[in-house]
Amino acid sequence: EAGVAQSPRYKIIEKRQSVAFWCNPISGHATLYWYQQILGQGPKLLIQFQNNGVVDDSQLPKDRFSAERLKGVDSTLKIQPAKLEDSAVYLCASPGLAGNNEQFFGPGTRLTVL
Amino acid sequence: SQELEQSPQSLIVQEGKNLTINCTSSKTLYGLYWYKQKYGEGLIFLMMLQKGGEEKSHEKITAKLDEKKQQSSLHITASQPSHAGIYLCGADLNNRKLIWGLGTSLAVNP
Numbered sequence: 001e002a003g004v005a006q007s008p009r010y011k012i013i014e015k016r017q018s019v020a021f022w023c024n025p026i027s028g029h030a031t032l033y034w035y036q037q038i039l040g041q042g043p044k045l046l047i048q049f050q051n052n053g054v055v056d057d058s059q060l061p062k063d064r065f066s067a068e069r070l071k072g073v074d075s076t077l078k079i080q081p082a083k084l085e086d087s088a089v090y091l092c093a094s095p096g097l098a099g100n101n102e103q104f105f106g107p108g109t110r111l112t113v114l
Numbered sequence: 115s116q117e118l119e120q121s122p123q124s125l126i127v128q129e130g131k132n133l134t135i136n137c138t139s140s141k142t143l144y145g146l147y148w149y150k151q152k153y154g155e156g157l158i159f160l161m162m163l164q165k166g167g168e169e170k171s172h173e174k175i176t177a178k179l180d181e182k183k184q185q186s187s188l189h190i191t192a193s194q195p196s197h198a199g200i201y202l203c204g205a206d207l208n209n210r211k212l213i214w215g216l217g218t219s220l221a222v223n224p
Contacts, residue, residue: 004156006156040216040217041216041217042118042202042204042213042214042215042216042217043157043202043214044214045211045212048211056211089154089155091156091157093157101145101147101204101206101211101212102147102159102162103147103157103159103204103212104159105149105156105157105158106156107155107156108154108155108156110154
C-alpha cells in the first residue's frame with residue numbers, strides 16, 4: 001500500500017503570512033494525525049481526525065491554526081497568521097491496521113518563518 | 115517535567131561500537147514504540163513492545179521492555195554510519211494517543 005504523502009516538503013514564509021500544508025493518508029485509514037515537531041523535541045499532536053470529524057484538537061492553537069479533512073480522505077492544515085515560533089516540521093500520520101498505536105508518518109513539511 | 119524521558123540526549127560513537135538508548139515513563143506503559151528519524155524528515159517505525167519482558171530485534175537493533183521499571187532500552191550492536199539519526203520513543207499511556215520523548219541524536223563516526 002502507498003504511504004502517507006505530504007506537500008510541500010519545504011516552505012519559507014515571513015511572519016504574519018499564511019501557509020497551508022496538505023496530507024494524503026494511507027488509503028482506507030479513517031484516522032489521521034497532524035503533529036508539530038520543533039527542532040530538538042518530540043512530535044506534539046495538534047489534531048486527530050476520525051474520518052472527517054475531530055477526535056482531539058486540545059493542543060491546536062485555534063486562534064491561528066485550522067485543519068480540515070473534507071470527505072474523510074485528504075487533509076489540510078493552515079496557519080494564519082504565522083509566527084516565528086511556528087517554525088517546525090509538520091508531520092501527518094496514519095495508524096497501522098493492527099489496532100494498536102503504531103503510526104506511519106509522511107516525510108513532513110519543514111516550515112521556516114522569518 | 116517530561117512524561118517520557120529519553121537518555122542520553124545525544125550520543126557519538128565510533129563505528130563498530132555498541133550503544134544503548136533508554137526511554138523511561140513516569141506512568142504505566144501500555145505500549146512502547148521506537149522510531150528513527152533522519153534530520154527534518156518523517157519518522158520510520160522500528161519496533162513496538164507491549165508486554166513486560168518483551169524483546170524484539172531487527173537486524174542489529176534490539177529493544178526490550180521492562181514493565182516494572184516502566185522503561186525500554188534500545189540497543190545497537192556493532193554500530194554503522196547508517197544507524198545515525200534521531201531515535202524517538204513513543205508511549206501509549208492508555209489514553210488512545212502517543213506521547214513522545216525528546217529524542218536521542220546518534221552520530222556514528224567511520
